[in-house]
Structure formats: C-alpha cells, structure tokens
Amino acid sequence: MERIKEAIRLAKEHRQTQALTPGSSSPMPVSAEQKPRPNGRGVALDFDLLPTRKSHLAENRIVVASRGNPHIAAFDMLRTKVVLEMNANGWQVALMTSPTAGCGKTVSIINLALSISRQPDQNVVLIDLDLRKPRVISYIGVSPKYELQDVLNGEVALSQALFGVDIGGPQLAFLANKRPLEQPVEALVSRQMQDILATLRSSMPRPIVLIDMPPVLMSDDVIAFLPQVDCCLLAVAEGQSTLKEIQNSEKLLSGTNQLGCVLTKSTEKVQTYY
C-alpha cells in the first residue's frame, strides 16, 4: 500500500512538472528534457506515471506487479538472462514475437519489462508494435492522453506519448496504440518509426527497448521490422505451438540475433527452490 501511495504521489508530482513546461514541442524533446533524478539514479526519460489497479493487472496475468507471486521467479530468470546477454553483446532493441497468436507474448513482455525495470539503474521502454491488435494498454488498464499513432503522425512529441505506470516506476516507459491500425507495415518502416527508435537508442541512460510484435507466421510485420532491431525473443506456448512452427519462425527470424525461446503456459512441474 505504501508503494501505491508513493506512486500516486510521484504521479501527481510529475503532472505538476509537466504543467510547468507546456510549450516544449521540439522534434527531439526527450533528450532535451532529460534531467537528473533527485534519488541519484541518473537521467531518465521524462513521462507521466499513470495509476493502475492491481486487480486489473492480476486479471491480465501481469504477475510481476503483485508481490510474492510464485511466477515472478520465472520472469526474473528471464530478465537476468536477457539483460546479461544484451549487455554483453551491446544490444539495445529486442522484439518479442511468437509463431502463432495466443502464445502469451504480450503478457510475457509486460512482465519482462516490469522485471527489468526493477533492476537498479536499468531503464526500459516497451513499445506495442502489434499494430493490428494493440493490447498493451488494455492489459495494464490505463488511458494515456496520447498514443504512438500521434507520434507517427507528427502531432505530438515522443515524450508526450510516452507514459509510465505507478507500479512500474519511472524506469519503465510505455509507448502504445489504443486502436488498431489499417496499414501497419507502412507505419513500421516509416521514417517516424526510425526516428523514434533512434531517439530511444540515444537517450541517456541507455534504456532497453522491448517491442511487442504480431505473430511472425501470421503477417509480414515482423520480417519488415526485423532490420531495425538488435535481437529477438520467441514466445512459444505449450500444447499450442509445434516444433515445426518454431522451426519456421526461427528461419524467418534468422536475419537477427536470437536470444531464445520463452515457453509459456507450461504445465510441467518445476522444481523450485523457494
């Protein structure tokens, strides 16, 4: 409860700061508005923290948000492996896809992002690029003022579209669409998209950029976007994905570095230490 109160307080504080600087609409506003945090963790992207409901998160399997959940261990393990691997290779942008729909990649990536953001001095930006079926916003249950589409249209600055959530804290930023998009591939390969990624890559301190994408076997979105990322994760679901699908997916993803697979919906009993 204390944490929530703390978050709400922080959110209110941010809204006040935002209100103090209303006219900042330069092309690269984020880097311009970087400023040192008072707790000494370094410069973070500046965005609002939106309030979330715990029950809503739990309903959508965002388990990392609730303390003591036994599933957190799995995501922490994933987080450690991913961060280590990416840092070791100097990779910054990772996309998450799956062979087919319903493999739990959105749930996994939100949990992963939350888990990463809990590491000290590690910023994370989660972009929902499943443009045909954006679901990140509905999963975390917030209603940001602006969305990704607005940035792509050049209507608002990136910093305005970025938003945080109270349970994620200031180290975790989201960039997502509320509504589905008709022509996603064009948006994915657009200049604006490249600009967004460039901005995020160059912001300090270096954030890890996680991108949620549609299933690789269902559309050409992933293949089109693949050159812009450093590495990829594949979510496969037990009792749903077949070995053949995984093989095909990995073939399609061979253009980039592969971090590995996340097996979701596992019913296998895992020996736990705790």
Add this chain to the structure above:
Amino acid sequence: MDLVKRLDLLYFAQVAKRRLAFFLVPFLTFLVVGIGIIMVVPKVYNSSAKILVESQQIPDSFVKATVTAMAAERLEILKQRVLTRENLLNLVDKFSLFQNRKSVSKSEIVDLMRDRINFENLDIGLGAGKKGKGNDRLTVAFAVGFNSESPTMAAKVANELVTIVLEEDARNRTSAASETTKFLSREASRLADELSKMDATLADFKSKNSAMLPEKLQFSMALLERQNREIEDLDRTIANAADQKRLIELEAKIKQGTNDPGGAVVASGSVLEQQLAKLQLAYTQNSAIYSETHPEMRALRTQIKTIQKQIAEASASAQDAKPIDTSNPNLSADMQLAAEKLRTIDQSVEEAKKRQQDLARAAEETKKNIEGTAAVTANLESLLRRRATLQASSDEIESKLSQAKLGEQLEEDQQAERFSVIEAPVVPTEPVSPKRLQLVMLAFAAALGAGGASAFGTEFFDHTIRRGRNITSGSHRTNLLVSVPYIKLESEVKKRNLKAIYMLLLAILALAVGLLIIHLFITPLDLFIYSVRSALKI
C-alpha cells in the same frame, strides 16, 4: 537420474490429466450406449426337458431288440424327423408364435423355429483314455428345449416338443420292428414256395425215372437173373421138344418099317448134335479160362471134330430116309397120332421160342434200366441236396421270423430301449440371454478400449510442444530461456469450480432420468436391483 525419472513420471501424470477428457468422453459414451443396448435387448427364456435313454429291460439273451442302431445315431434321425417343416409350422400354428412377424415368410419362420429349438446330447465317456475320443461316448440322455421371450410359452412349446419326440420315437421303433417282421415273413413265404416247387420237381423226376431209381436196382438185377434163367429153361425145353420129336419120328418110322434105318440115324444124329452143342458150350466156357493149347482145350477140339464127323455121316445116311408124310391119309392111326404129337410139339416149341424172344427183349430192357440207374442216382442226389439247402434256409428264416415277431411285441409293449422324461419342462424364472453381466463387462472393456484409443490417438497425433525438453533436445534445438508456468487466474478457478458443480448436477439429473426410464419402460427398479444382485452373486 532419480530426478529425471520422477520428472518423467510427473510428465506422464500430466499427459493423463491432459487427456482425461479425450478418455472420458468416448468411454462414457460407449458405456452408456452399450449398457442401454444391453438393457433394451429382449430377454430370452429357455425351458427344456431332460429325457433319459433307458436300455432294454429284458435281458438281451432272452429277447433281442429289433432296433439296434446307436442311441446317438437314432437321436440324430429323430431330430431330423421332429424338426420337419410340417412339424414346426404345426407348432407355430398351435401356439400362434411369431404373431408380431406377419411379414416373415414361412421358410424364415421355420428357420427361426430351428434356431430356437435346442437338442443337446448329454454324453458320458466310456472306457476313458482307452481309445479315441468320439466313438466310445455313450449317449444316456438328451435335452430338448425351446427359447422364447415369454417363459410360459417356452415351457409350453418345450412340452409339446417332448410329446412329439416321444411319439416319433415310439412310431419309429415299432415301424422299424414291423418292417423287419414283414420282410422276414415275405422271405419265408418265398422260400416255402420254392420248396414246394422243388418237391414237385423231385416227384416228377422220380415218376419219370421210376424204373431207374436206385432203390429198384436190386429188383432189376433179380429180374434180369430170372429172365436169363427162364431163357435158359426155354432153351432146354426147346431142346427137349426136339428130342421128343425125333423120338416120335423114330417110333413112327419103326412102326412104318423096321428097316427103315433113317430113324435111328436121325435119332443118333440128334443125340450127336446135342453132344456137339454141349461140347461147344464147354469149349466156349473153357476158352475164357484156358489158352488154345491147353490139353483140355485140345481134347475138346478133338471130341468136337469127331462128333461133327459122325453128324456129317449120320446126315448123309439120313438123306435116304424119307420124312414121315403126315398128309398122307393112307397113314396108319399110329402114324397119325405121331404126326399129331409132332404138331403139338412143334406148336409148343413155337410158343417157347416166342416166349424166349419176349424174355430176351424184357431182359434187354432190364439191362438198360440197370445201366441208367447211376446217372439217375446222381441227378436225384443233386436235386435232394438243393432241396435240403432250401429247407435249411427256410428253417432259419422261420426262426428269425419268430424272433422278429417277439421283438416287435417287445417294441409294442415298450419293453425295449425307450425314452423316459426325467425332467419335464418348467416355466423358467431366469432368462438365458442376454447374459447381462458378461455383456456389461464386454461393454465396459470396449468403452475402456475406445477411451484409451481416443486418448492415445490424440496424444499421438498432437505434435505440439509438451515440455521444455521438446525444444531443447531432439532434431531441432533452440535456446530455451525459461519455462513460464501457466498463470491460473482466480476467476478461471472459480469458473471451473462452477462448471464442475453444473456438471455434477447434470450428471445427477441424467442418472435420475435414466433410472426413471429404466423403471418405467424396461424393468421396475426393485426387480432390476434384485437381478443385478443375483447377477453379481454368480
């Protein structure tokens, strides 16, 4: 290793849990449908009678039964006779069976009846382990029964069947026995006919060859001897007559003129002739005994020559002598008397000669008869032999006939092997089929099989990933970062519990409805429970 094994076991437990629905759905479907069908199948009751084949009561050595075919063979024949189309259709009419199957043809009804009637031989082994298996089994009893949906009908028809079987057997046996008798009496009369014919032939033959019969041989021989003797006698008579005649002529001549030498000459001539004849006879007789050069023979020859010479001299002198002229009226009375005597002698000689000729013919006849006797005897013997054979077979047939008549009497009095009903058909209380417990067990096994096949089939054809090992080992390896367990939501758990409750309620409802249906349409539940209990006891 232990851990891996435990994990494997856990994995299989997981598989079982995952495929439970795939197992349960076909399993329950098969089970319910199977049991439903078993319950709906009509009950069939069987009522049957046990009939004992009793062996002959009177010992075999006293009276032999005419019907000696093996009981099993006779049973088979009996079965064929009982299960004729006519009998079966009569049964159908009598008990108005198959009323609900009007459209079925008669042949089909006959087939149905044959299916429902059961004949069963109850054998016992004789001399077990001694010989082969089939031959030394003895049928001592058999069962006749009938299957029907109605227990009372089953009993009724079975009763009727028993009656038919008994009647048919009795008729069979008596008819077989009287057949035998008929055959034997026919044969006997035929033989008697032949015998009388043979007797006639024999009599005919005897009458035809009466003179040549062997028993007449003695008589014929005696006859021939007598005849020969008589002929010899006559010879002698004739010779005497000739002597007498010469004597009379000599007397006459003497009386005519004593100088007439002719008479003596004639007389001596005739004596000489007689001597000659005697000598000749002796010679002939001796020639059979002695050779030509024997002194006896030579003496005889010399005597014969001498006498012949004397005869020739005598006849030469007799040429001069005049015969007595009887016709001469001038003859004296003596002469006439002599002539008369001569005539009488001539007459008697004539008669004797005639008689001799007759006798010779008769002797010839007798000789022939004697010669023919051998052939006749042979023929007669063969005829007699044939008759004896006929007589023997006729006797045999007669004795057999009397035995057969006795056997027939035995059959008519039911003293020979007979059938006796030791268990009359009763109204059955328990159906013989369907064997519900077995069928239910069968349905259960089938359901188990179907469920297993379904579960294994789905597992087999499911190529989805089931555990981390699927992608970290094997043909395609990939870097598995982490396995995230399925994140169960409370709402999901609640929903599932709710669903389970609904299903339970539904199952209870279905059970209730099922029981109600069974109670109303198939069998009242108390009876059903009773039958289940009794089935379980078995």
